[in-house]
Amino acid sequence: MFQLPALKYGFDELEPYFDGETMRLHSGKHHQTYADKLNSALTAWPDLAQKSIEELLADVGSLPEAIQKPVRNFGGGYANHNFFFDIIGPHRDDLLPAGKLAEAIVRDFGSFENFKKEFSDKTISIFGSGWGWLVADTADHLSVTTTANQDSPLTLGLKPLLACDVWEHAYYLKYQNRRADFVEAFFQVIDWGRVEEIFTKINN
Ligand code: MN3
Helix, strand or coil: CCCCCCCCCCHHHHCCCCCHHHHHHHHHHHHHHHHHHHHHHHHHCHHHHCCCHHHHHHCHHHCCHHHHHHHHHHHHHHHHHHHHHHCECCCCCCCCCCHHHHHHHHHHHCCHHHHHHHHHHHHHCCCCCEEEEEEECCCCCEEEEEEECCCCHHHHCCEEEEEEECCHHHCHHHHCCCHHHHHHHHHHCECHHHHHHHHHHHCC
């Protein structure tokens, strides 16, 4: 059974950037529903239910055809939200990328500000529902990409480092149609320490 990882913070601890009510709904209802629907779809495939979600998403095309769409949509939704809730946390004034991650961002984007602008512009411009990502490719080159719906960068052979959910359920209660304000708020709650840990892991 796929279950939601425990959050490392309370629903209200990301205020005022991410409001508690949105966090409650986003985790307790939306994320939980992806997990429930994935589990339900996999009841007929007990061998697949034993695999990790990352394994399933990395090779969706090799799965039995009947399960490909549920894995892509519900499995993607489950994994994307696991990742998103893991790389955010309470705002800290002092925290920006450091160490090797900061070096890689400067190497591949020129500066942190360039990276932030590209990430924000591409994420704000997604048509409809989707996700903005900072990813590393197989050569550990960093880039910004976007996916539609609940598609996962893992399916594209990319390793996620940062994820911003721009489905309306992620921001509408507080930000209504102001997606750009929500993406700016997202930058205030990124847990760069955690992103650096993930970067170190994929680098080894
Ligand atoms: Mn969401």
